[in-house]
Amino acid sequence: xxxxxxxxxxxxxxxxxxxxxxxxxxxxxxxxxxxxxxxxxxxxxxxxxxxxxxxxxxxxxxxxxxxxxxxxxxxxxxxxxxxxxxxxxxxxxxxxxxxxxxxxxxxxxxxxxxxxxxxxxxxxxxxxxxxxxxxxxxxxxxxxxxxxxxxxxxxxxxxxxxxxxxxxxxxxxxxxxxx
Amino acid sequence: xxxxxxxxxxxxxxxxxxxxxxxxxxxxxxxxxxxxxxxxxxxxxxxxxxxxxxxxxxxxxxxxxxxxxxxxxxxxxxxxxxxxxxxxxxxxxxxxxxxxxxxxxxxxxxxxxxxxxxxxxxxxxxxxxxxxxxxxxxxxxxxxxxxxxxxxxxxxxxxxxxxxxxxxxxxxxxxxxxxxxxxxxxxxxxxxxxxxxxxxxxxxxxxxxxxxxxxxxxxxxxxxxxxxxxxxxxxxxxxxxxxxxxxxxxxxxxxxxxxxxxxxxxxxxxxxx
Numbered sequence: 001x002x003x004x005x006x007x008x009x010x011x012x013x014x015x016x017x018x019x020x021x022x023x024x025x026x027x028x029x030x031x032x033x034x035x036x037x038x039x040x041x042x043x044x045x046x047x048x049x050x051x052x053x054x055x056x057x058x059x060x061x062x063x064x065x066x067x068x069x070x071x072x073x074x075x076x077x078x079x080x081x082x083x084x085x086x087x088x089x090x091x092x093x094x095x096x097x098x099x100x101x102x103x104x105x106x107x108x109x110x111x112x113x114x115x116x117x118x119x120x121x122x123x124x125x126x127x128x129x130x131x132x133x134x135x136x137x138x139x140x141x142x143x144x145x146x147x148x149x150x151x152x153x154x155x156x157x158x159x160x161x162x163x164x165x166x167x168x169x170x171x172x173x174x175x176x177x178x179x
Numbered sequence: 180x181x182x183x184x185x186x187x188x189x190x191x192x193x194x195x196x197x198x199x200x201x202x203x204x205x206x207x208x209x210x211x212x213x214x215x216x217x218x219x220x221x222x223x224x225x226x227x228x229x230x231x232x233x234x235x236x237x238x239x240x241x242x243x244x245x246x247x248x249x250x251x252x253x254x255x256x257x258x259x260x261x262x263x264x265x266x267x268x269x270x271x272x273x274x275x276x277x278x279x280x281x282x283x284x285x286x287x288x289x290x291x292x293x294x295x296x297x298x299x300x301x302x303x304x305x306x307x308x309x310x311x312x313x314x315x316x317x318x319x320x321x322x323x324x325x326x327x328x329x330x331x332x333x334x335x336x337x338x339x340x341x342x343x344x345x346x347x348x349x350x351x352x353x354x355x356x357x358x359x360x361x362x363x364x365x366x367x368x369x370x371x372x373x374x375x376x377x378x379x380x381x382x383x384x385x386x387x388x389x390x391x392x393x394x395x396x397x398x399x400x401x402x403x404x405x406x407x408x409x410x411x412x413x414x415x416x417x418x419x420x421x422x423x424x425x426x427x428x429x430x431x432x433x434x435x436x437x438x439x440x441x442x443x444x445x446x447x448x449x450x451x452x
Contacts, residue, residue: 164446177435
């Protein structure tokens with residue numbers, strides 16, 4: 001059985017667990033704990049080690065989706081989770097501009113771990129306070145070459161679109177390598 | 180009880196505040212990652228400071244303040260190598276070359292700049308020696324610590340923000356190609372132009388800082404300015420080895436065609452979910 005993996009990362013409460021839950025064929029194996037930090041008390045629980053989802057591709061191939069812990073004090077897990085990844089997705093909460101800088105730092109950190117393709121997903125685009133994609137691109141300082149996609153993590157179709165765009169990028173990289 | 184510890188646990192702001200409030204006299208010695216800084220106080224006021232790498236002489240301070248030329252400093256060292264700072268100061272004042280006010284202002288500016296460097300140190304072992312005072316031949320000053328603490332706190336906040344924005348100086352920079360933006364039309368300072376002239380995917384920010392003789396704070400300030408102006412972006416330097424974590428192949432072994440086929444299988448499956 002062959003296995004490949006992708007990593008879903010992003011700041012605290014960006015929607016990583018929901019993203020994986022939307023497409024995983026198993027209940028997401030989540031290591032959530034009650035929030036201890038007052039500043040991060042936006043929700044009751046957060047991922048402390050990782051989320052783990054699975055998509056069986058065929059009899060011989062399985063895709064694993066790993067969600068990184070959102071709180072910075074668990075960032076020692078990031079490097080471990082990034083090992084051997086096909087590519088990664090950075091989730092950003094479109095309605096919380098105060099997390100944009102953190103998202104950019106996470107993106108840079110993961111880029112440093114491995115030169116694998118990545119896409120950035122602007123999650124919670126259905127939120128009334130969501131920023132416009134182009135405004136977010138400027139705020140996040142993403143070059144026009146970086147794939148930046150609208151997303152609603154609870155909507156399977158937009159999640160599929162993000163995953164597909166990452167796979168297309170991986171394919172493009174492989175073809176570039178041949179050229 | 181000896182006053183000693185690590186800046187990581189007791190910040191320089193807290194230390195200066197303690198010295199000021201307790202009106203301490205003595206010398207604070209801080210051992211940083213690669214150098215030592217000595218700061219002396221008299222009754223809670225800054226009186227003298229020296230970066231371990233500098234000789235801290237008046238000639239050097241006046242040279243840095245552009246009051247003496249390199250040739251003049253050389254001549255002073257050659258002809259009057261053993262002259263003390265106080266003697267040199269008197270000599271320069273008596274010959275009407277420089278005023279007492281200029282000498283004191285240059286020394287104050289140098290001492291404050293040395294203390295300011297401590298605000299960028301996140302860690303360093305410190306100890307306060309009550310009995311250690313500046314050498315008798317050195318010219319001392321009296322500077323209130325309140326303004327230094329306030330300015331230093333600002334610098335610390337700026338430093339933290341800049342570290343957040345540019346976490347590693349081992350990254351390189353490259354120019355962003357933006358239609359309609361020509362670097363020649365951007366107003367940059369001489370120092371910024373010096374940095375810009377070294378921007379190249381092969382040069383790390385650390386290397387540029389070393390070449391242009393900039394401190395970590397100074398280079399981060401300039402690089403941050405160039406980034407937010409949308410002129411450059413950070414990249415991994417050409418030739419920089421990848422971290423060991425990426426050594427595990429992401430794709431199972433096989434030919435390129437087999438690997439592409441695997442990705443296509445993933446695409447088909449995701450489409451069908």
